[in-house]
Amino acid sequence: xxxxxxKADKTALVTEITPQSEDFSQWYLDVVRxxxxxxxxxxxxxxxxxxxxxxxxxxxxxxLDRRFKATGHVNAYFPLFIPQSLLLREKEHVEGFAPQxxxxxxxxxxxxxxxxxxxxxxxxxxxxxYAKWIKSWRDLPVLINQWANVVRWEKVTRxxxxxxxxxxxxxxxxxxxxxxxxxxxLRILELYREFCETELAMPVVAGQKSESEKFAGAQKTYSxxxxxxxxxxxxxxxxxxxxxxxxxxxxxxxxxxDKSLQHAWTTxxxxxxRLIGGVIMTHGDDSGLILPPRVAPYQVVIVPISRGNWQExxxxxxxxxxxxxTATGLRVMLDDRDAYTPGWKFAEWEMRGVPxxxxxxxxxxxxxxxxxxxxxxxxxxxxxMAGLTAHVAGLLDTIQRALLDRAVKFREEHTTRADTxxxxxxxxxxxxxxxxxxxxxxxECEAQIKAETQATLRNIPMNAVRWDAGGPPCIKCGRxxxxxxxxxxxx
RNA sequence: CGGGAUGUAGCGCAGCCUGGCUAGCGCACCAGACUGGGGGUCUGGGGGUCGCGGGUUCGAAUCCCGCCAUCCCGACCA
Numbered sequence: 181x182x183x184x185x186x187k188a189d190k191t192a193l194v195t196e197i198t199p200q201s202e203d204f205s206q207w208y209l210d211v212v213r214x215x216x217x218x219x220x221x222x223x224x225x226x227x228x229x230x231x232x233x234x235x236x237x238x239x240x241x242x243x244l245d246r247r248f249k250a251t252g253h254v255n256a257y258f259p260l261f262i263p264q265s266l267l268l269r270e271k272e273h274v275e276g277f278a279p280q281x282x283x284x285x286x287x288x289x290x291x292x293x294x295x296x297x298x299x300x301x302x303x304x305x306x307x308x309x310y311a312k313w314i315k316s317w318r319d320l321p322v323l324i325n326q327w328a329n330v331v332r333w334e335k336v337t338r339x340x341x342x343x344x345x346x347x348x349x350x351x352x353x354x355x356x357x358x359x360x361x362x363x364x365x366l367r368i369l370e371l372y373r374e375f376c377e378t379e380l381a382m383p384v385v386a387g388q389k390s391e392s393e394k395f396a397g398a399q400k401t402y403s404x405x406x407x408x409x410x411x412x413x414x415x416x417x418x419x420x421x422x423x424x425x426x427x428x429x430x431x432x433x434x435x436x437x438d439k440s441l442q443h444a445w446t447t448x449x450x451x452x453x454r455l456i457g458g459v460i461m462t463h464g465d466d467s468g469l470i471l472p473p474r475v476a477p478y479q480v481v482i483v484p485i486s487r488g489n490w491q492e493x494x495x496x497x498x499x500x501x502x503x504x505x506t507a508t509g510l511r512v513m514l515d516d517r518d519a520y521t522p523g524w525k526f527a528e529w530e531m532r533g534v535p536x537x538x539x540x541x542x543x544x545x546x547x548x549x550x551x552x553x554x555x556x557x558x559x560x561x562x563x564x565m566a567g568l569t570a571h572v573a574g575l576l577d578t579i580q581r582a583l584l585d586r587a588v589k590f591r592e593e594h595t596t597r598a599d600t601x602x603x604x605x606x607x608x609x610x611x612x613x614x615x616x617x618x619x620x621x622x623x624e625c626e627a628q629i630k631a632e633t634q635a636t637l638r639n640i641p642m643n644a645v646r647w648d649a650g651g652p653p654c655i656k657c658g659r660x661x662x663x664x665x666x667x668x669x670x671x
Numbered sequence: 672c673g674g675g676a677u678g679u680a681g682c683g684c685a686g687c688c689u690g691g692c693u694a695g696c697g698c699a700c701c702a703g704a705c706u707g708g709g710g711g712u713c714u715g716g717g718g719g720u721c722g723c724g725g726g727u728u729c730g731a732a733u734c735c736c737g738c739c740a741u742c743c744c745g746a747c748c749a
Contacts, residue, residue: 205743222740301749335747342748342749487706525710527709530709543708
């Protein structure tokens with residue numbers, strides 16, 4: 181909060197949220213803190229996820245877990261620690277992660293004979309177990325997911341977006357054939373894309389990562405990329421086809437239908453608590469958080485108008501409404517605190533992103549109605565008590581859709597094509613967003629673009645235009661392009 | 672990990688340059704009263720080893736050294 185003392189701007193003083201236009205990063209940090217999503221902890225780079233933030237995570241978990249189960253996956257749990265020797269077995273993997281791992285070298289008073297790393301990801305532990313479990317083609321596929329915490333020693337951290345320890349899910353599968361592994365990789369990519377749009381109202385671009393942005397040890401990496409309110413992209417999830425790299429390093433072998441000994445084809449994929457950061461930055465405004473109803477801890481907040489003997493007159497009606505709404509499965513908060521005025525509660529719950537506010541006062545009871553106020557559009561409407569439950573449910577669906585539509589529109593408005601490097605640089609210098617440009621496929625061009633503009637190649641969308649030969653000139657070097665790639669400055 | 676900035680009550684800050692008595696202010700918090708349809712008013716209160724550790728000094732929030740944390744800009748990453 182950079183507010184200094186402009187008494188005229190009472191709202192800003194009270195909310196203490198920096199406007200997005202002034203400083204988007206500070207806005208984000210203000211929202212995270214004021215909405216009580218997380219707090220800093222005594223441990224460098226590690227955040228506490230507070231109940232309101234954790235409730236969002238639980239809803240994300242439930243919605244994802246349903247989808248994983250529906251596609252044949254099961255949950256399991258693997259150890260937090262990895263023996264050093266195991267980590268060293270996949271060369272690219274260890275090179276990729278070594279700079280970021282935390283080591284355990286002592287247990288109690290004793291120096292460990294072999295140091296342990298705290299998992300930055302679990303390919304090696306799970307791969308080791310798969311080697312034991314998989315003997316025959318009949319054992320395949322193995323489709324396991326784990327909900328866990330991981331640790332990566334990051335230099336720069338930000339709540340939810342990048343923390344030393346974070347929560348995520350990591351799926352690890354093993355398959356009999358290469359096409360099956362590829363199919364799984366893309367199935368999950370699509371599952372993630374659909375999840376983000378349906379539950380988080382967050383449109384994402386699903387596509388393939390370039391060689392240099394690939395996961396350490398993967399054959400192919402795919403990602404979903406969202407566009408945040410400040411025009412920067414955020415990688416919301418990844419899905420990797422690991423080929424036989426890990427199977428070879430960890431000897432995941434099985435006897436095939438043709439009696440020959442073969443290495444399995446594996447995949448891994450994950451999304452993390454970072455998604456919460458994505459939700460905040462996709463939908464939020466200067467008043468604070470705006471939560472999509474599907475992942476809002478409270479979908480409706482009921483604010484009784486506290487006039488006169490409201491606790492005898494208004495409150496019982498409010499309680500009835502709460503019970504009716506709750507009975508249909510909605511998540512409802514009745515804010516019956518006497519210490520705060522209605523206006524204060526309005527502002528408070530808006531800041532915390534509750535999608536729908538229901539006001540009820542003496543006048544409403546007389547007229548047999550309530551007031552419904554939308555967080556996303558701020559529209560207020562009188563709604564008859566009769567049929568209220570259905571109306572509320574319908575309105576929440578409308579809000580969910582409206583948030584997605586708004587986010588899609590924002591992305592479209594901030595996605596530009598550039599065919600010359602001059603144009604590319606001009607766009608990246610000004611209003612950020614996605615820039616779609618032809619690219620030759622050379623990592624050197626990609627690196628130069630990054631060095632000169634800070635923009636990175638986010639991915640090449642699944643439905644992007646590709647050329648085997650005779651593509652238009654690469655944005656950077658002018659050689660024939662292989663595909664249209666999406667670039668952006670990213671989180 | 673390099674460059675910069677900040678750290679004083681839950682939040683936002685003043686005080687530091689030029690050392691000195693009991694460390695202030697706004698919001699928040701507690702009690703009571705009046706209030707209540709967009710962040711109410713009044714009265715009375717509580718809360719601080721001034722980020723941590725050393726040093727200089729009769730005396731340190733203030734000066735010096737070291738460390739830690741956070742934020743911003745780079746390099747690295749979900």
